[in-house]
Amino acid sequence: MLQTSFIREKKQEVEDGLRKRNYSEEEIGIVSELLSIDDVRKQTQTELDSLRHESKQLASQIGEMYKQGNKDEANGLREKVGQMKETLKSLEGRLHASEEQVQALLFKLPNNPHLSVGTGFSDADNEVVEDWAGDLPVLPESAMPHWELAKKYNLIDFDLGSKITGSGFPLYRSSGAKLQRGLINFFLDEAAAAGYEEIIPPLLVNEASAKGTGQLPDKEGLMYYIEKEDFYLIPTAEVPITNIFRDVILDQSQLPAKLCGHTPCFRREAGAYGKDVRGLNRVHQFDKIEIVQVTHPDNSYKVLDEMVAHVAALLQKLELPYRVMRLCGGDLGFASALTYDFEVYSAAQKRWLEVSSVSNFETFQSNRLKLRYRDKDRKIHLAHTLNGSALALARIVAALLENNQVEDGIQIPSALRPYVGMEKIS
């Protein structure tokens, strides 16, 4: 979430940011509302502090009097302090109420979009910043979509997944399972080579962690929830990995922190339908390798470019046609200041599939997380957080199967052969 001090200083900028996200003028009104409630909060705090100060001093005077045996005088003061308690109580109540109101409004405010974020309403308005330079692959008429290929070569059994759990929970088998495992190892090795420390985190997180990265309360419906234990199944490794840094003050010399991790990701994805959910296009459980960085505020955009380049290199090694989009204000995630999406061309479906999202959250997450660093002068500041998929498996598998299909099998790109242990699935 944004800092109240930032909103106070850059009110106009924050309101313009909301306009970029297509908020109505009425919704934008919460910025002013927030600041006026915060004024009440501040004033209440000042009053409360001075009254507490007074009562503290009286209390210690009472102690002194008892010690000297001035019982009567002490009892008189006790009465006086006792009367102050009522005022203290009501001030405390007002302080808490205004703090909560401010907090609730802060939770409603999305991140301030970066200057380069364009206007627009949906993914149709995203700006292509790196288009696929070559020709898009054209497959023969007999080409199959990946769900048919998966069946033909016994790679993925969607029906069995449905039987065991429900739709959207694919079961990988034989070469399909091996391909999954190979991709995971390939992506992890590439991340390690780029300097990311590998993490295997818990797959269930508590409420504080879900709040820390902004899944709560913004995207409550996204996550599977285990009521009995009050745990959430992670929708991405971003949640447990970023929460490593919750309530942490790093030394500036520890920046940037670079972590990566492979986890299954669980998403309820309520409301999806039609061709979008065929096969691997949209599933409730998929594997993803996530890269996360915590940086000095001055470097975060340089690091964002670096992470984008890392993902691009992966797709190049996999020989998949891709393009990079800069998300417009209407499509930009709640917590993000700037996001680049990667889309891979799925030749049999003849459509682009989103396979990665790389974002700079600036201080939006770190403010919630209380993730800070100490600079050379021992001053404390919020750090910047970034993350990106490098990469999400399911749709990569879809594109790999479709684009590389030949008469008698599926060619494995050369970079992946050592990991999968074969040149062709047949």
Added chain:
RNA sequence: GGUGAAGUGGGUGAGUGGCUGAAACCACCGGUUUGCUAAACCGGCGUACUUGGAAACAGGUACCGCGGGUUCGAAUCCCGCCUUCACCGCCA
């Protein structure tokens, strides 16, 4: 799941109602000394909010796992919760 013990600053750890935002030691930072290193000595060393200030800084309040309560006054007493450790049970 059962029983018992414990949660204090970066770490160890003292503190059972006012003189404790918190001893002491270690770590860390600055200084003196020093051929270098080490040692010794001196000083500093939490976070959040808030008031004043351009700032340095100064004042106030809160925080001793979390939340409530008792009291003029709570790290200290009471209640609830969480976590950790030990032993038992179960178990990959």
